[in-house]
Amino acid sequence: MCEPTEKILDIKQKLNDLVDQPVNNQRLILFATGEVLEDSKSLAEQKVENDAVVALTLRKDDSEFEDVNIARPNDFYQSRDSDGGNW
Structure with a gap:
């Protein structure tokens, strides 16, 4: 948990x-x-609001930072049809 200040x-x-x-x-x-x-x-x-997504990247061995690659759950999971039947 972080405070705005x-x-x-x-x-x-x-x-x-x-x-x-x-x-x-x-x-x-x-x-x-x-x-x-x-x-x-x-x-x-820096105008970081509540519930904002902040990515942590780490320095790699070559002194460069990792790329940000955030996947949303929808990228992995299919959703059911509106009637709840088929995937």
Whole structure:
């Protein structure tokens, strides 16, 4: 859970405990815009709203960051017809 007043650097420090990656190996990207979030600014300053999707990418061995590749559940699962019968 993050607060709007939290700076990106503070969030990366929390993530370090979860993913065991130093903050300089992390990049947070606002998925809707593709904007890389700046460490020195808060979520609110960068207009990251509640329920926004923020992608975490990590630095690879070649010093480049991973590409963002987010798949939606609909990309994997078919839905039933409106009558609930066929897939």
